[in-house]
Amino acid sequence: MKITKKSAEKRLLKTISDYIRLRDNYTCYTCGKIDSNPRKMNAGHLFSRRHKAIKYDERNIHCQCVYCNKYLAGNLHEYIRRFKSEFGDEEYERLYKIKDDKTDCTIDDFIRLTNYYKDKIDQQRSNKHHGK
Numbered sequence: 001m002k003i004t005k006k007s008a009e010k011r012l013l014k015t016i017s018d019y020i021r022l023r024d025n026y027t028c029y030t031c032g033k034i035d036s037n038p039r040k041m042n043a044g045h046l047f048s049r050r051h052k053a054i055k056y057d058e059r060n061i062h063c064q065c066v067y068c069n070k071y072l073a074g075n076l077h078e079y080i081r082r083f084k085s086e087f088g089d090e091e092y093e094r095l096y097k098i099k100d101d102k103t104d105c106t107i108d109d110f111i112r113l114t115n116y117y118k119d120k121i122d123q124q125r126s127n128k129h130h131g132k
């Protein structure tokens with residue numbers, strides 16, 4: 001099968017989503033609900049996916065239940081409050097500043113990032129296996 005830019009990006013987003021949910025222990029960032037069913041938990045963006053520069057940035061993405069992510073449109077008030085208390089106002093400002101930077105992702109970038117997140121999934125699995 002030929003890899004297109006679209007299919008490469010789709011694969012990357014799926015890999016990121018798997019990684020984020022695993023990293024966050026399938027726990028909703030904004031309401032605390034836990035569910036390992038991938039259909040009930042999403043990878044929710046702090047700054048929405050239309051901000052291309054941080055669309056694939058793990059710092060901008062957390063596990064969210066479908067209710068918070070879809071019905072509450074990200075439950076952003078709580079998302080921002082929690083994010084700032086965990087990472088600080090500076091980190092929030094930093095993402096805010098770079099979110100609209102110009103980006104030009106190629107297929108190679110998507111593949112490279114997919115492999116980066118696949119490695120992180122392996123690391124997470126092995127850490128969790130060893131009880132870290």
Ligand SMILES: [Zn+2]
Binds near residue numbers: 028032033065066
């Ligand atoms: Zn939730």
